[in-house]
Amino acid sequence: MEANNMVPKPNPEKKVSRDAKNATVGIIQNIIFTLYTKIAGMIDLRSDTVTKPTQAMRQAMANAPVGDDVFNEDPTVLELEAYAAAIFGKEAALFCASGTQTNQIAIMVHTTPGGEVICHEESHIYKYEGGGIARNSMASVKLLKGNHGRICVDDLPNAINNPADVHLPLTQLVSVEDTANRGGGAVYDIHELKKIASFCRDSNLPLHLDGARVFNALMVNKQDPKHYGELFDSISICLSKGLGAPVGSILLGSADFIIRARRIRKVLGGGMRQAGIIAAGGLYALTHHVSRLSLDHKHASELGACLMNLSWVKEIYPVETNIVVAVLTVASYRDQYIDKLKQRGILCIAFGPGMIRFVTHLDISEQDIQQTISVLKSL
Numbered sequence: 001m002e003a004n005n006m007v008p009k010p011n012p013e014k015k016v017s018r019d020a021k022n023a024t025v026g027i028i029q030n031i032i033f034t035l036y037t038k039i040a041g042m043i044d045l046r047s048d049t050v051t052k053p054t055q056a057m058r059q060a061m062a063n064a065p066v067g068d069d070v071f072n073e074d075p076t077v078l079e080l081e082a083y084a085a086a087i088f089g090k091e092a093a094l095f096c097a098s099g100t101q102t103n104q105i106a107i108m109v110h111t112t113p114g115g116e117v118i119c120h121e122e123s124h125i126y127k128y129e130g131g132g133i134a135r136n137s138m139a140s141v142k143l144l145k146g147n148h149g150r151i152c153v154d155d156l157p158n159a160i161n162n163p164a165d166v167h168l169p170l171t172q173l174v175s176v177e178d179t180a181n182r183g184g185g186a187v188y189d190i191h192e193l194k195k196i197a198s199f200c201r202d203s204n205l206p207l208h209l210d211g212a213r214v215f216n217a218l219m220v221n222k223q224d225p226k227h228y229g230e231l232f233d234s235i236s237i238c239l240s241k242g243l244g245a246p247v248g249s250i251l252l253g254s255a256d257f258i259i260r261a262r263r264i265r266k267v268l269g270g271g272m273r274q275a276g277i278i279a280a281g282g283l284y285a286l287t288h289h290v291s292r293l294s295l296d297h298k299h300a301s302e303l304g305a306c307l308m309n310l311s312w313v314k315e316i317y318p319v320e321t322n323i324v325v326a327v328l329t330v331a332s333y334r335d336q337y338i339d340k341l342k343q344r345g346i347l348c349i350a351f352g353p354g355m356i357r358f359v360t361h362l363d364i365s366e367q368d369i370q371q372t373i374s375v376l377k378s379l
Helices: 012-039 054-061 075-087 099-108 131-139 190-202 214-221 225-227 255-267 276-288 295-305 332-344 366-378
Strands: 091-096 115-120 141-144 170-177 207-211 234-238 249-253 315-316 325-330 356-360
Touching: 012 091, 012 276, 054 276, 075 225, 075 249, 091 099, 091 190, 091 234, 099 170, 099 207, 099 234, 099 249, 099 255, 099 356, 115 131, 131 141, 141 249, 170 190, 190 207, 207 214, 214 225, 214 234, 214 295, 295 315, 295 325, 295 356, 295 366, 332 356
Parallel strands: 115 141, 115 170, 170 207, 207 234
Antiparallel strands: 091 249, 234 249, 315 325, 325 356
């Protein structure tokens, strides 16, 4: 066979396919660019998850020493885990991709299939994690009511199932969220938390903290993180909200708990290799962005003071941290007001029937707040 006959001839259909693929990629890139340019320059109050890494954080990430984290050899990940564990007085920590992942891993460690988790009816682990408790842990949920996303110790005795009753699932975990997102960033009273922790210990029940915004809570309750950490058997900390890291959460607990959590992280596909690049952003956030959270609270308070005096706002949730929830006078006008604000350069989100949420964060300046207040008053 001649050499030329061995060379595959161009397939015109494949060329068309490649051209179509390239054209599609180009269209997608144009859409992304258009969306970016529309959002750029907007005052984005939809969530504190929209924060972008600062230049100093990016530099720390670029310079981070790395290794293989699945082999437990990434020095930056190890440093982040040790630092976070020390803050809350825990024996060990595990770096994960998201708060949903750390929460779900914790629930899987604490429960067995057929068990039951007690939490608030509007808690993140129940409403916003894709049914993960049922799918991952095969556990049921007992939902409690409470003031602005916070459960009360007085409701716990009747919530625990009788273990001798074979008709009922075994109660295996209590979970609280501090601050409570659906409660408008509400902070638990520390005395109530201590009562809940004491009850759980006496009942031989582990207590998990969804601490996605735990540093916002600590900024308000002024607690020593170590003393606060003693209340919980496991803690989930998000690095990519108000702290401004681009990705990542940390799960804290005992050494044995984290060994079990590490195995589950691997099973869930959460093992990462040279993860120090992103862990460095979280480490920078913990060492540089915690104290500034009080500024976000100040900005939220200013927004709340404006909203409560507007005729189209019926009431606002008490503003304790960086979340402001407005309940509208006419519920059906919610989307209209969101659109009007967007047209004037302000982004916010729907938060239920007749409700709008604003969240202050690292990328929102005092000038942005004053501009937002001016726009709100003009509607």
